[in-house]
Amino acid sequence: MTDLLDSQAAAGRPPQRTRIQHAGAGPRPGANQYDLGTFNEATIIETIRQAGSISRTEISERTGLTQQSVSRILRTLIERGLLAEGEQLRSEKVGKPRTPVRLRPEAAHAAGVLVDPERLTCVLAELDGTVVERRSEDFDGQVAPEALVEIIGGHVEDMLTASGIDRSTFLGLGVATPGPITNGGDLLELPLSRAWRNVPLRRMLAERLHCGVIVQKDGEAAAIGERWIGQNSRAGDFVYLYFGTGIGSGLVLNGDVYRGTSSNAGEFGQLAAIQIGQLDDLGRPTLVRECNPTTALPEIALELGYSGPARTYAEMCREVGRGVPEAVAAAHRVADVIARGAVGLIDLLDLPMMVVGGPAFEPELREIVLTTLDAAVNSIPTARSARHVAVELSVLEEVAGAIGAASSIFHGSFAPSVRSMTGPRPW
Numbered sequence: 001m002t003d004l005l006d007s008q009a010a011a012g013r014p015p016q017r018t019r020i021q022h023a024g025a026g027p028r029p030g031a032n033q034y035d036l037g038t039f040n041e042a043t044i045i046e047t048i049r050q051a052g053s054i055s056r057t058e059i060s061e062r063t064g065l066t067q068q069s070v071s072r073i074l075r076t077l078i079e080r081g082l083l084a085e086g087e088q089l090r091s092e093k094v095g096k097p098r099t100p101v102r103l104r105p106e107a108a109h110a111a112g113v114l115v116d117p118e119r120l121t122c123v124l125a126e127l128d129g130t131v132v133e134r135r136s137e138d139f140d141g142q143v144a145p146e147a148l149v150e151i152i153g154g155h156v157e158d159m160l161t162a163s164g165i166d167r168s169t170f171l172g173l174g175v176a177t178p179g180p181i182t183n184g185g186d187l188l189e190l191p192l193s194r195a196w197r198n199v200p201l202r203r204m205l206a207e208r209l210h211c212g213v214i215v216q217k218d219g220e221a222a223a224i225g226e227r228w229i230g231q232n233s234r235a236g237d238f239v240y241l242y243f244g245t246g247i248g249s250g251l252v253l254n255g256d257v258y259r260g261t262s263s264n265a266g267e268f269g270q271l272a273a274i275q276i277g278q279l280d281d282l283g284r285p286t287l288v289r290e291c292n293p294t295t296a297l298p299e300i301a302l303e304l305g306y307s308g309p310a311r312t313y314a315e316m317c318r319e320v321g322r323g324v325p326e327a328v329a330a331a332h333r334v335a336d337v338i339a340r341g342a343v344g345l346i347d348l349l350d351l352p353m354m355v356v357g358g359p360a361f362e363p364e365l366r367e368i369v370l371t372t373l374d375a376a377v378n379s380i381p382t383a384r385s386a387r388h389v390a391v392e393l394s395v396l397e398e399v400a401g402a403i404g405a406a407s408s409i410f411h412g413s414f415a416p417s418v419r420s421m422t423g424p425r426p427w
Contacts, residue, residue: 040065042416044073045082046255048103049414050232053086055098074101082107103127108413109169111156112225112406114218114359114399115177115201116245117141120151121359121399124159125406129229133159134399145199153208171413172212173205174405176221178245180264185215214408216259218242218358218401219266222394223250224257224411225404226355230395239351240394241268241373243358244401247291247338249345256415272341290337294360300330314362321364328368335369339376346389347381357394359401366393 040063047062048054056074060067077083078101086100105126114121118141124133135155143151156173180188185202202215219242227234240250249266251258258265269292272278273285280286289296294313301316306326310316319327342354354377356370374391378384396403 039416040069041073041077042414044070045077045103045414046416048083048101049228050235052231053100053102055100057098059101105130106165107169108171108410109163109165110171110406110409111159111173112221112402112404112408113152113156113173113175114221114244114401114405115148115152115175116359116401117178120155121402122152122155122159123399123402123406124156124163124165125403127410129225129403129407131399131403132165133163134402135159142195145196145201145204148196149201149204149208152205156209170211172214172409173209174221174408175201175205175213175215176218176401176405177201177215179217179248179267180262181215181217183263185213187215212409214405214412216263216405216408217248217250217266218244218404219248219250219268220257220259220263221250221404221408222358222396222400223252223355223404225396225400225407226250226357226394227252227257228407228411228415229403234355234395236353237349237351238353238355239345239349241338241342241354241356241358242400243293243356243361245292245294245360247272247293247341251349253349257411268341268345271344272337275340275344276337288337290334291341293334293365296334297327297330300333301326304329306330313360317362317364320368331365331368332372335365335372338369339372342373343376343380346377347383350383350387351389352387353390353392355392355394357396357400359398361394361398 043063044059044065047059051058056067056070059065060070063070074083078085082104083101084104086102105128108127109132110125112123112125118138120137120139122135123131125131135158137151137155139151160167160170177187182188185200187196187199187201189197202213206213219240222242223240226238226240234252237253240252242248242250247268249268251265269288270285272291273288276288278286278288289299297313298311298316301319304326306319306324308319308324310319310327316327316330320331345351346354354373356373361369370391370393377389377391394400
């Protein structure tokens with residue numbers, strides 16, 4: 001595929017940098033060599049995104065770039081329409097007043113789609129993650145792949161038309177889906193929809209919409225969205241525990257999402273099964289029902305003697321909120337198993353933060369789950385006395401997967417990343 005945003009530059013769109021490899025073992029601040037100009041652009045955009053609004057002097061201090069390099073790159077980015085200048089700020093110190101710069105949200109747009117076996121959620125977002133259009137639709141997860149592509153394509157086109165945005169600012173489509181998937185964006189053996197198995201979804205959508213498309217696991221997409229929209233509060237390493245079609249996870253390490261060799265990192269249910277010793281006769285992890293709360297919560301409550309009218313997940317969550325004993329006990333059992341898996345993640349990766357969210361993370365469950373997770377990851381791991389793990393609610397709302405999918409387009413276009421520059425793009 002041709003370079004997505006380089007081709008857009010010719011059409012007057014804010015162009016994507018060309019990813020240039022540089023020597024070194026890992027991500028670093030900007031460097032003052034001419035051959036790293038595009039990496040420096042990405043570093044400056046990242047610094048501005050995290051800060052929200054920031055002066056040239058502060059950019060220079062944070063990136064290690066000279067003020068001359070910063071001014072030259074900012075001038076280029078302002079001319080391209082990616083940045084805007086604010087009002088001058090006078091300081092008590094003698095010297096020129098500082099003029100802060102910020103990203104222009106309307107400079108770039110991306111569509112994001114969460115494909116769930118029971119519901120499709122679509123958003124059109126600005127560069128800062130603000131949703132300008134949203135569509136959702138309940139449907140049968142056994143719909144044919146061709147029909148699925150047509151539904152998604154129709155919603156994306158409808159959002160673009162309804163928003164009235166300049167089409168030259170549209171960068172592409174991100175798709176979040178339960179795994180497993182392939183590096184090429186094919187759906188594999190989705191556990192809850194046989195109709196979507198072995199479907200080349202990325203290629204089909206790219207042909208339908210004639211734009212760049214990323215297909216990724218839903219937990220990964222949510223982690224990218226959290227990083228992109230969370231600014232400074234999500235600038236470090238963290239794991240995103242995603243409540244969707246089952247419990248998944250997404251990892252942000254060294255400023256970039258970790259996808260793994262096959263783009264299937266984050267299979268949380270397997271880890272939870274190992275942690276609680278739920279294995280088959282051959283020692284392989286089995287499915288853990290507590291890692292699919294949407295079915296487990298009502299089932300467990302009934303097993304514990306619940307006799308009320310609630311039968312669906314949403315109804316049982318409301319019973320948890322009302323303090324119905326069997327529902328509350330079921331929620332604690334689900335949280336306890338998830339917490340065991342979370343301990344394995346923290347022990348393995350030594351992470352400072354765990355973020356929890358997703359479309360199935362209902363408000364009635366939050367206190368129980370967050371409290372249980374906090375207690376587990378800060379009391380059980382081997383290095384528990386060497387660090388404190390922050391357990392926080394996601395800054396994204398129930399459309400975390402869809403917003404995250406859209407943010408993946410922005411992340412892939414503008415975020416500085418050595419690994420991304422030296423490897424294939426995800427579209």
